[in-house]
Amino acid sequence: MKSNAANLTPFPGQLAVILLASALGLPAMAQQDQASGTPQSTPPSAQTTTSPSTTPAREGFWGRVNPWARKKWVKKQTDPINDRLTELDGVNAKNAKDIQDVDSRAQAGIHQAQSAADAANQTATAANTQAQQAGATAQGASSHVDQINGTVNGLDQYKKVTEAEVKFRGGQPILSADAKKQLDDLATSVDGQHGYILEVEAHSPLAGSAGIQSSERLSEAVKRYLVTEHNIPVYRMHAVALGNAVNADATSQDDNGKPQRVRTSTVQIRLMENSLAAQGAAPPQGAASLTGAER
Numbered sequence: 001m002k003s004n005a006a007n008l009t010p011f012p013g014q015l016a017v018i019l020l021a022s023a024l025g026l027p028a029m030a031q032q033d034q035a036s037g038t039p040q041s042t043p044p045s046a047q048t049t050t051s052p053s054t055t056p057a058r059e060g061f062w063g064r065v066n067p068w069a070r071k072k073w074v075k076k077q078t079d080p081i082n083d084r085l086t087e088l089d090g091v092n093a094k095n096a097k098d099i100q101d102v103d104s105r106a107q108a109g110i111h112q113a114q115s116a117a118d119a120a121n122q123t124a125t126a127a128n129t130q131a132q133q134a135g136a137t138a139q140g141a142s143s144h145v146d147q148i149n150g151t152v153n154g155l156d157q158y159k160k161v162t163e164a165e166v167k168f169r170g171g172q173p174i175l176s177a178d179a180k181k182q183l184d185d186l187a188t189s190v191d192g193q194h195g196y197i198l199e200v201e202a203h204s205p206l207a208g209s210a211g212i213q214s215s216e217r218l219s220e221a222v223k224r225y226l227v228t229e230h231n232i233p234v235y236r237m238h239a240v241a242l243g244n245a246v247n248a249d250a251t252s253q254d255d256n257g258k259p260q261r262v263r264t265s266t267v268q269i270r271l272m273e274n275s276l277a278a279q280g281a282a283p284p285q286g287a288a289s290l291t292g293a294e295r
Contacts, residue, residue, distance in 0.1 A: 158197065158272040162189065166222060168265040171204060171214050173221035183222065186269060187230035195274040198232070200239035203262045211243030214265065222267045 164186050166179040175183070190196055200222055202215035219239040226232040244262045 157276070158274050161196070161271045161273045162186070163268065163270040166267045166269065168218055168221075168267070171206070171218075171265040173217040175221060175225060180225065183225055183269075184230070186271065187226060187232060190232070190271065191230075193273075195276070196236065197272050197274075198226070198237045199268075199270040199272060200237055201268045201270075202239065202241045202266075203245075203268075204241075204243050204265050205262050207244050209243075212241050215243050216241035218265055218267050222269065 164182045166175070166182055168174070168179075169176070186198075190198075200219050202219035202222075204211040204214035204218065206214050219241055223234070223237050223239055226237065227234060246260075246262065
């Protein structure tokens with residue numbers, strides 16, 4: 001037994017090693033306790049001598065509160081911010097809706113203004129068309145009035161187309177074959193024509209009333225033949241009995257430059273045409289002068 005007790009008794013050198021190891025291990029264990037967050041017991045002497053106001057707070061990795069309490073604190077701190085953000089979102093949504101409403105009203109106003117402008121343009125175009133039509137109508141009416149004025153002014157304007165001279169032997173109102181042929185040719189030239197008249201001018205070598213009566217019988221013989229044989233309307237023939245009176249327009253003159261005296265019984269027939277009244281109709285035929293003598 002003694003021998004075993006002697007073996008358990010440490011040597012001085014071994015004791016020194018144990019003490020050194022203990023001295024080195026205590027600080028390491030203290031650091032490990034601090035890292036793991038395990039609070040270490042404080043010696044009574046230290047608890048009695050240290051003031052509570054000066055005791056340092058022991059905080060772990062998350063501080064003085066646990067992780068779940070930290071999330072609540074963060075939520076509590078962020079709730080006002082979230083509320084403000086929600087309010088800002090509502091304001092932005094309202095502003096967007098107001099902008100959309102303003103844009104819709106603006107688009108509707110623009111569309112209405114465009115429609116009104118299109119309608120006004122159509123009205124202006126229609127008015128311009130009507131004005132052009134009215135101008136064309138007025139111009140046509142003016143042209144028509146000018147045409148009517150020209151027609152009215154030209155109703156009494158006649159020009160000579162042709163003429164014939166029928167001679168009578170001995171002053172007797174008897175038509176010869178040559179005289180009838182001249183009258184037939186003249187009547188053929190005016191067949192179906194409009195706007196013409198026949199000037200019948202009768203002359204006789206007799207003086208005074210005897211010459212007038214003689215020349216009148218000659219003109220009546222010519223008119224009677226044209227009416228009965230060719231249906232020439234009476235209103236188209238204008239006759240005058242001049243006797244031995246000399247026509248101032250006569251081309252035959254004596255040596256003194258005066259119109260020659262009437263020496264034979266003759267009837268001069270002149271075809272006169274009104275160009276306006278004869279529009280659309282062919283001009284009378286036989287433009288050449290018809291002359292002949294009774295044998």
